[in-house]
Amino acid sequence: MSARMGIFQETLYKQFGKHSKEALFYNHALPLPGFIFLASDIYDHAVLFNKSELYQVPVVGVTVPIMWFYLLMNVITQYVCIRGVFILTTECASLTVTLVVTLRKFVSLIFSILYFQNPFTLWHWLGTLFVFIGTLMYTEVWNNLGTTKSQQQKVDKKN
Structure with missing residues (x-):
């Protein structure tokens, strides 16, 4: 809702x-x-x-x-x-x-x-994992990391 x-x-x-x-x-x-x-x-x-x-x-x-x-x-x-x-x-x-x-x-x-x-239970850890994974997916951190590596490789090839 x-x-x-x-x-x-x-x-x-x-x-x-x-x-x-x-x-x-x-x-x-x-x-x-x-x-x-x-x-x-x-x-x-x-x-x-x-x-x-x-x-x-x-x-x-x-x-x-x-x-x-x-x-x-x-x-x-x-x-x-x-x-x-x-x-x-x-x-x-x-x-x-x-x-x-x-x-x-x-x-x-x-x-x-x-x-x-x-106590911080297994359910809390699981929720923590989901929150962080969801946040990272939304901010596209993994895509940006991949882009940065490929851009760095292009720079290295030019040198």
Whole structure:
């Protein structure tokens, strides 16, 4: 679905111009009414957040429940990330955007495994292999290596 949405955005940008802020707004505003079905869960979690230990925010000096601080930091970092993705969709092909997002998710997964000291299983290694092979295939590194060697051979023959 993500790849299909990227192709759809690419088509819209060609037809109506590159408006990443507008696309970002509509992609996040239109689903908001759907959260009404989760209102009780959201309320329950807000109550749990209020019960978490207090944390003094370093620069501001305000004391808030730590779960609200974590949520705020998550929202800020996610905004920066998704804003970058929407800007990228105006400048690159949808396949490039999908590759960049996949690599970001991969780096996030590796960071999470290392930070929380989870085991790096055979499935993780297999996923790592697929991500790197896919990235190398997309960037055509192997084709460029072959081209470089053949160009070098032509130079050597001339000398």
